[in-house]
Amino acid sequence: MALDRWIALVLLGICIVYGYTAWFTMDGSLAPFMRRNPIWPSTFPKVLSIIGIVASLVILLGLEKGEEKIGDIDHRRLGDYFIGQALFLLGLMVVYALCLRPLGFVFSTSAFLIIGSFILGERKWHVMVPVALIATGAVWYLVQEVLGIFLRPLPFFMGV
Amino acid sequence: MLEGILIGLQTALSLQNLLVVIGGCLIGTFIGMLPGLGPMSIIAIMIPVAITMGDPSAALILLAGVYYGAIFGGSTSSILLNAPGVAGTVASSFDGYPMARQGKAGKALTIAAISSFAGGTIGAILLMIFAPMLSSVALLFHSAEYFALMVVGLSAIAAFAGPGQVTKAVMMTVLGLIMATVGEGALFNMPRFTAGIMDLQSGFGFITLAMAMFALPEAVFLVLKPKNLGDDGGEIKDLRITRAEARAIAPVIGRQSIQGFFIGVLPGAGATIASFLGYAVERNIAPKDEQDEFGKGSIKGLAAPETANNAACTGSFVPLLTLGIPGSGTTAILLGALIALNVTPGPRLMVDEPQIFWAVIMSMFIGNLVLLILNLPLIPYIAKLLAIPRNYLIPFILFFTLMGAYIGQNNATELLILVGFGVCGIALKFANFPLPPLLIGFILGGMMEDNFSRSMQLYGGVSFILERPMTLGLLVVAAGLIILPILRARKAR
Numbered sequence: 345m346a347l348d349r350w351i352a353l354v355l356l357g358i359c360i361v362y363g364y365t366a367w368f369t370m371d372g373s374l375a376p377f378m379r380r381n382p383i384w385p386s387t388f389p390k391v392l393s394i395i396g397i398v399a400s401l402v403i404l405l406g407l408e409k410g411e412e413k414i415g416d417i418d419h420r421r422l423g424d425y426f427i428g429q430a431l432f433l434l435g436l437m438v439v440y441a442l443c444l445r446p447l448g449f450v451f452s453t454s455a456f457l458i459i460g461s462f463i464l465g466e467r468k469w470h471v472m473v474p475v476a477l478i479a480t481g482a483v484w485y486l487v488q489e490v491l492g493i494f495l496r497p498l499p500f501f502m503g504v
Numbered sequence: 505m506l507e508g509i510l511i512g513l514q515t516a517l518s519l520q521n522l523l524v525v526i527g528g529c530l531i532g533t534f535i536g537m538l539p540g541l542g543p544m545s546i547i548a549i550m551i552p553v554a555i556t557m558g559d560p561s562a563a564l565i566l567l568a569g570v571y572y573g574a575i576f577g578g579s580t581s582s583i584l585l586n587a588p589g590v591a592g593t594v595a596s597s598f599d600g601y602p603m604a605r606q607g608k609a610g611k612a613l614t615i616a617a618i619s620s621f622a623g624g625t626i627g628a629i630l631l632m633i634f635a636p637m638l639s640s641v642a643l644l645f646h647s648a649e650y651f652a653l654m655v656v657g658l659s660a661i662a663a664f665a666g667p668g669q670v671t672k673a674v675m676m677t678v679l680g681l682i683m684a685t686v687g688e689g690a691l692f693n694m695p696r697f698t699a700g701i702m703d704l705q706s707g708f709g710f711i712t713l714a715m716a717m718f719a720l721p722e723a724v725f726l727v728l729k730p731k732n733l734g735d736d737g738g739e740i741k742d743l744r745i746t747r748a749e750a751r752a753i754a755p756v757i758g759r760q761s762i763q764g765f766f767i768g769v770l771p772g773a774g775a776t777i778a779s780f781l782g783y784a785v786e787r788n789i790a791p792k793d794e795q796d797e798f799g800k801g802s803i804k805g806l807a808a809p810e811t812a813n814n815a816a817c818t819g820s821f822v823p824l825l826t827l828g829i830p831g832s833g834t835t836a837i838l839l840g841a842l843i844a845l846n847v848t849p850g851p852r853l854m855v856d857e858p859q860i861f862w863a864v865i866m867s868m869f870i871g872n873l874v875l876l877i878l879n880l881p882l883i884p885y886i887a888k889l890l891a892i893p894r895n896y897l898i899p900f901i902l903f904f905t906l907m908g909a910y911i912g913q914n915n916a917t918e919l920l921i922l923v924g925f926g927v928c929g930i931a932l933k934f935a936n937f938p939l940p941p942l943l944i945g946f947i948l949g950g951m952m953e954d955n956f957s958r959s960m961q962l963y964g965g966v967s968f969i970l971e972r973p974m975t976l977g978l979l980v981v982a983a984g985l986i987i988l989p990i991l992r993a994r995k996a997r
Contacts, residue, residue: 358679400675403672433899438923440919460898460899466895479900491549494914
């Protein structure tokens, strides 16, 4: 089955769960005065769930005529591309999200930029490290000191 | 009026105020490039500086400069990195980013700068002439008309519904609308579809979604299939617009300046709707062969939203200056600044303090001009950003993507949501689902539901569609914008 049909199947599931919530669970907790309104909080979601289910079924069953188009990247041959680098970078983003608060902005961001470049094949440490440190310092100064948006610079065990 | 214009010019052209407007434009442009910091946040940040200046005219001139600079800065990140930091510049990335990928970043930025200048300047002329008259017309627009306007804005998705793609575009729009219903709505005051998760109480963040659907998949695609965006190094910083291109975008700029201005006058409509509407209208009235170019790097597709959002920003000053009603978040903050400066906007402002009223309008002209003069020479250098080697550029794009979401919400969970949505965005892109309709649906969905619900409650049903001629007219226009291209395509086949 083509990828777009798999995605349509997932979207169909989402629309069914969404529709079930809208049609069968939302109205129960509605205050009596709201029941007299011509429109309820569930009205718009109910309509959307129906359109969503119909649209995902049309894609799933292949009812719309059109050629299968392969975009810039053929997902069936992912091995031919730099899939490892992409996965490592996505993983690095998750690690960055988890470390930003406990390890502080300066360390997390410098490490993110250096490791990110390393994953992509850069080995010029004498360029990578200063670039990452200068960029981190500049962004921290701009956001925290100039704009006044708090970004904890240091790890939690070194104070604020 | 002539006397007022002279007073305004005298105030705005003093050396101090000229320096203030130049500084404001530069600050706005550079901070506006950071995803997550739109005009509203930048103006809010600059208010203490403006207040300490003491002189209300100078303070407002500074804020106007920051405002225009921030809008242009936001367009830059949309065009170069496909990372729209504010909703008003989302439509600019539809054609601006494809142009940048084709090695025409310099040209795209020049078109954006010129369109913004023209939109802002024509808007200021219209503001000068029509301000008092329009303020009363704007109040005729009720929730029913706003709902119809959103429907017209939604017709912009037609640009992404190519052959065999119509259902996918509809599906993505519905998904965006579904996501807009998550959280506590303004009208119903009860949480919906939050599954008891506190972080979802206020719904999904716009910036998180924009970064996840636009910037992140693009960056990952650049990793998968390496291609330096600056490969066409000779052309990337080329600013030149050919005579044919200038001739093609001139009518677009003219139309969208007027349309964008009038949309901006309506309280609550603003730059976002103006830009989507401008994009939809220009695509639908374009000849068939040019229509196919929309979404793939059309100069008209870039000029339309850029002109419209700037003209709308100027238009939003009409209710602010003449009625004291802030029509958008940004003008609400400006209203706060005015009050802090002991200036009360409203019908009496023009009579009681003409030097302030006219200085603000004149500063719009000067701000736009200064922005153009400052930015045109900088464009080659800004465009050169794309020539940074991929090994350095991609980690920076990913970092700014994350920062955009983090600054907006100050919540690390938002970053995990961003990565999660980003992975979904990548999968959707692999399967050729168009992503812009999702964002269009998400942005317009909340406003559309609120206005629809308000109208239903006022009229006790859907009778408002027939009872309000303006609503009916707008809905007919929306239907036309969707149906006509389909009929035209069928006929061509």
